[in-house]
Amino acid sequence: MLFNTRGIVFQKVSYSESSIIVKIYTEEFGLRSFIxxxxxxxxxxxxxxxxxPLTLLDLVVSNKExxxxxNIKEVKVSYAYRAVFADPVKQSILFFLNEILLKTIKEETPDKSLFEWLFHALSWLDLxxxxxxxxxxxxxxxxxxxxGFYPKISGMKARYFDLxxxxxxxxxxxxxxxxxxxxIFPLTELRMATFENSSGLHIGNENRRKILHILVSYYQMHLPNIGRIKSLEVLENMMS
Structure with missing residues (x-):
């Protein structure tokens, strides 16, 4: 049976001289591998x-539990990036996000709220x-x-962030x-920020670098299997 679904490409690897295997996070089925x-x-x-990586697709696929x-029967681009690959900063962010998503999202069950948020987040970055x-x-x-590990706040005047x-x-x-x-103050601001208002947060380059390392460490603490984030250094260099 064939199904229509949107998808976000997480990874592409060669399979043979003419074929590839791709990991795609789909709206209808969660993470799936396709030849x-x-x-x-x-x-x-x-x-x-x-x-x-992170191409946004419309797909017609087979799905056997x-x-x-x-197998992919039909494919077309659902949203074509206009600016990401012409902007070195946006491109380095995209590569970083791709590694984070590939290492953190493993579920083979659908989460349509997560998919919709990802689709919006990626297209917003481009636009x-x-x-x-x-x-x-x-x-x-x-x-x-x-x-499942979004930080909570206890008390009106938090002075510590317990990782x-x-x-x-x-x-x-x-x-x-x-x-x-x-x-602590910029961390709590970022916790409540949206993509739309994040440009108005006044965080210096050095504090931004420290916060990035804190958040990566936070992820590694709660998801120990993700290991080292290889794209982190490239992102830091582009942001400096």
Whole structure:
């Protein structure tokens, strides 16, 4: 049976001289692996450009629950990026987000709220004329909602961010995995920010770099299997 679904490409790997396997986060089924046969041939009706990381697609696919690899019958671009690949900063953000998503989203069950948020977040990054220097930080906070460890706030005057508990609190934690000092205010601002208002947050480059490392460490603490984020250094260099 064939199904219509939107999808977001997470990964493309070569399978043979003419074929590839792609991991796509689909709206209807969650994360799925698909084989695309003959895509490297010049006469193929499928273009390899369709399967670049974080491309937004409309798909007609087969989906058999007892199979690990499925087939794509039809594909077209659902939203074509206009500016991301012409802007080095946006491009480095996209590569960073791709690695984060590939390492954190493993569910083979649909989450339409997560899919809709991702689709909006990626298209917004492409379309906006506003500064995106804080975008990736807001993205990490918002993604943590769907992953189950969005930080909570205890008390009106939080002075510490407990990374283990995912809690902004007034009392110092009894372990070393916490943040305090002048980073608490921008962290709480970013926690509540939207993509639309994030450009108005006044965070210096050095504090922005520190916060990025804090959030990556926070993810690694709550999702130990994600390992080192290889694209982090490239993103930092572009932001400096």
């Amino acid at each position: 695309v046969r003959g895509v490297k041939n010049k006469r193929s009706s499928f273009k390899q450009a369709y399967f670049q 007892n199979k690990n690899i499925h 906006t004329d506003k500064s995106v220097v804080n975008y990736h930080l807001v993205f990490l906070f918002q993604l943590s909602r769907f992953l 283990q508990e995912g809690l902004f609190q007034t009392d110092r934690p009894e372990h070393p995995s916490y943040v305090s000092g002048d980073l």
